[in-house]
Amino acid sequence: MLRLVVLPVFGYLAWRDIKTRRVPRRTWYPLIALALVLLVWDTYVLFTGDTTAYDQRLFVIQTAISxxxxxxxxxxxxxxxGFGGADTKAFMTIALLLPTxxxxxxxxxxxxxxxxTLxxxxxxxxxxSLTVLANTVLIGALYPVALAAKNGVSGYISPGMFVATPIQAGKATQKYGVLLEFVEGRLRDVRSLSGLRAQFSWRRLDxxxxxxxxxxxxxxxxxxRDNPERYCDPASLPAEPNPPGNGSIANTDVTATDSPKKTRGDVGDVPEDDPWGAAAFLDDIDGNAFGTTPEMLRDGLEMLADEDEVWISPGLPxxxxxFFGLVLAFTYGDILFAFLRLVGVA
Incomplete structure (x- = not known):
């Protein structure tokens, strides 16, 4: 019964993941502590109570697998x-908390x-925990299908219609996701490994x-977007930049004004050969911007400055x-195993 606490906690985390794409690190500590206590208790009960050697071995094997x-x-x-940091911590927590x-x-x-009996x-x-993982993957697989159907109905047919959706470029800061760019040309025309990699390397700027x-x-x-030539010049970088924040929509408060403000061109500290000041930005924040490189940032800014419509991968929280995989696991059980049993494989 104590393990059922995972349901309201993950329900809250799912809501928070949709709204902010942020999960506080401290969320996992109580669940991990509970998992360790319950594992010790289960072990004590099994090895000191009236249980068979078979049940004891089965518990050890199942826990070890998890x-x-x-x-x-x-x-x-x-x-x-393939996983974000919060996703990884979530699965690790499930492995500890729900081994059997x-x-x-x-x-x-x-x-x-x-x-x-449930x-x-x-x-x-x-x-x-493997049942939770299998249910999660199956439920998550519905997302690209639904996204492709939505794009198809809207008339947006593209190689990335299963992973991306088009938005107005000027509204990019109001969305979560990653900019994508699709290589033009037919796959059968590819003649090199680098060309093949380019066909499927869609990810650009977070x-x-x-x-x-x-x-x-x-x-x-x-x-x-109104003046890309000006802001592409690294001399337009602020002499005293703001703290960058964490990138969340809720915590972003960009309130640029026309009030005079010193630029790097004014103080003589202008980086050489650094369009948009991309390298200067990443150097100033120690390069920690969701795996962004100067090239990725420059390409993304060029795209947003030039295009009226861009494709983004909204990303699956x-x-x-x-959460839904957990609910199904606690009630119905393993969806995949039920299907395999139905067709006579399991």
Missing amino acids: VFFLIPLAYGFWLLG YPEFNLWVFDIQGTLS PVVDTEVGVF LDALRMYLQWRDLTLAEL FIVPM
């Missing part, structure tokens, strides 16, 4: 860029039939990094399908 497989797996996806299948006997409330469907392996850059320059996107 902890020593799922945690490294989540960390590996983070290293490859729970059992809720609702027949004590006079509930009969299939729903008398989850309805368990697996042969019996590792509950919009959080864009907000940090504009905040740092005390500049709005509208001003940048992964904790959202994880």
Whole structure:
């Protein structure tokens, strides 16, 4: 029953992930502490109570699979860029907190039939965290399908219609996501590995990094689009830039004005060969802007200055399908295993 606390906590985190794409680091500490306490308690009860050696071995194996497989797996996806930091911590927490299948006997409330015991469907392996992971992946897979359908109905047909959506360039700072750019030309015309890589290297500028850059320059996107030649000149960089913030929409307060303000051109500290001051910006904040490089920032700014419409990958707040995956896991159980059992594979 104590483990059910994960549901309201992840419900709150899912809501917060949608609104701000930010999850406080301190959120995980109480859940991890609870997970460790419950693991110690489960171990004590199993090895001191009236349980068989088979049950004890099964518990150890299931816990080992959850902890020593799922945690490294989540960390590996983070290293490859497949998971964000919060997603990785979430899966690691689930691995510690939910290693084995729970059992809720609702027949004590006079509930009969299939729903008398939850989850309805368990697996042969019996590792509950893997069920949560499988449910999360299946629910998350619906997102690109829905995005492609939305784009198709709107008439936006593109190789990236499953991962991106078009927006007005001037509204980029009001969105979360990553700018994408699709290479023109047919895939069958590719003649080199670098050309093949370019076909699928769509990712450009993270919009959080864009907000940090504009905040740092005390500049709005509208001003940048109105006068790109001026702001492309590194001499226009402020002599005393603002703190960049964290890139969140809620915490961005760019209030550029026409009041006189010293630029680097005024004080003689002008970087050489640095369009838009991209390198100067990243150097000033120690390069920590969601993996942004000077080239990525320059390309993104050029795109936003020149185009009326751009494609962004809104990104899937992964904790959202994880929350629904948890709800399904605690109630119905493992969706994938149920399907495989239905077709006779499992």
